[in-house]
Amino acid sequence: MKVALVCDWLDGIGGAEQVLKEFHNLYPEAPIFTSVYRPKKIDWFIDADVRTGRLNIFPTGLRKFIPFLRNAYFNRLDLSGYDLIISSSGAEAKGVKKRGDAVHICYLHAPTQYYWQKYDDYLRNPGFGFLDPLARLGLKLLVGRLRKIDFEFAQRPDFIVTASSYTKAEIKKYYGRESTVIFPPVNVAGFGSGKKSERWGFVATSRQVPWKRLDLAVKACANLSEPLTLVGGGSEHKRLQKLASGQPEIKFLPTMGAADIKKILGKSKGYIFPSLEPFGIAPIEALAAGTPVIAFGEGGAVDYIDDGKNGVLFKKQTVASLIGAIKKFNKSKFDRGEVAKSAKRFSDGNFRKEFANFVKMKL
Numbered sequence: 001m002k003v004a005l006v007c008d009w010l011d012g013i014g015g016a017e018q019v020l021k022e023f024h025n026l027y028p029e030a031p032i033f034t035s036v037y038r039p040k041k042i043d044w045f046i047d048a049d050v051r052t053g054r055l056n057i058f059p060t061g062l063r064k065f066i067p068f069l070r071n072a073y074f075n076r077l078d079l080s081g082y083d084l085i086i087s088s089s090g091a092e093a094k095g096v097k098k099r100g101d102a103v104h105i106c107y108l109h110a111p112t113q114y115y116w117q118k119y120d121d122y123l124r125n126p127g128f129g130f131l132d133p134l135a136r137l138g139l140k141l142l143v144g145r146l147r148k149i150d151f152e153f154a155q156r157p158d159f160i161v162t163a164s165s166y167t168k169a170e171i172k173k174y175y176g177r178e179s180t181v182i183f184p185p186v187n188v189a190g191f192g193s194g195k196k197s198e199r200w201g202f203v204a205t206s207r208q209v210p211w212k213r214l215d216l217a218v219k220a221c222a223n224l225s226e227p228l229t230l231v232g233g234g235s236e237h238k239r240l241q242k243l244a245s246g247q248p249e250i251k252f253l254p255t256m257g258a259a260d261i262k263k264i265l266g267k268s269k270g271y272i273f274p275s276l277e278p279f280g281i282a283p284i285e286a287l288a289a290g291t292p293v294i295a296f297g298e299g300g301a302v303d304y305i306d307d308g309k310n311g312v313l314f315k316k317q318t319v320a321s322l323i324g325a326i327k328k329f330n331k332s333k334f335d336r337g338e339v340a341k342s343a344k345r346f347s348d349g350n351f352r353k354e355f356a357n358f359v360k361m362k363l
Helices: 015-026 060-065 067-076 119-124 129-154 165-175 214-224 237-243 258-267 281-288 299-303 319-331 336-341 348-362
Strands: 003-007 084-089 103-108 159-162 202-204 228-231 250-253 270-273 293-296 311-314
Touching: 003 015, 015 084, 015 348, 067 129, 103 348, 119 129, 129 165, 159 165, 159 348, 165 299, 202 214, 214 228, 214 237, 214 250, 214 319, 228 258, 237 250, 258 281, 270 281, 281 293, 281 336, 293 299, 293 319, 311 319
Parallel strands: 003 084, 084 103, 103 159, 202 228, 202 270, 228 250, 270 293, 293 311
Antiparallel strands: none
16 A cells, blocks of 8 residues: 655644654655655654655745645645555645545644634734735735635545544534544653742743734733743744733743753643644643643643643633633642643554554545
């Protein structure tokens, strides 16, 4: 059986790339087809047969400008020689074509967010800097056509697997497709559950971009004089620093390596996760370190936060709601050993086993 792996792009490390890595572990001989590959930014596939097309000549920063070109690339990709196609996609890679008797299984992380769930968010803040007005106009003019293509692409896989009950509902809502939930792989090994330290207090390691809603964490912790450490950077970094001005309990640290993140998570009082996410790898890592999580009670978090046992959920993306959750958190007692155990079912080993069984059932 000839197997092909497909993904949208490979120019950084995220949840989609972790899923693809496990696919590569399951099928190490399978070539990987993608639009852009930057081995200096992700060295996980040095031993793999990664194949790109002409889009690979475009600078990484232009990715947001070329959805039509990616549509064309994946639509024309010749995979007729393969019996099984496995895609990891949150954008265009799900749209590859196949031979009539072949099988395409797509791990669909979410419907393409800038066309559907987060369309309004992207209009408010497209993330193009001084080109934002042009980006807004372009998205408004083109979104109808892009949604139509995206919907058509979503009908092509024979089977869809997804990350959470939330994304399962979103796939049904926007694409009219059924899907099977297999939680994405998280490297939960090597996280030490240390004694909590007031030095770190609460921590957040999310990218500092608007839709992560880290502003809620800053404002809520400032209101309660709770220590908060934000690790990383992004387009919201300066705004968050301004919000935290005059609040010595709120600190910022630059992006860190995995080893340092593990140490901080293991000693933190709690992890704050205020964004609406299809799943969320970082909070699972916090749980693996024995650190309970305060999370927005929609999206993927409802699949892994057991309110009162390994964290606290808050109902609205407002400062007041988060303040209430922090107060509830402070009154709760968490067993850090039990918190760490709650992350084990999301291990990369479990993912490989469940996905391999799914493939076996569908072939």
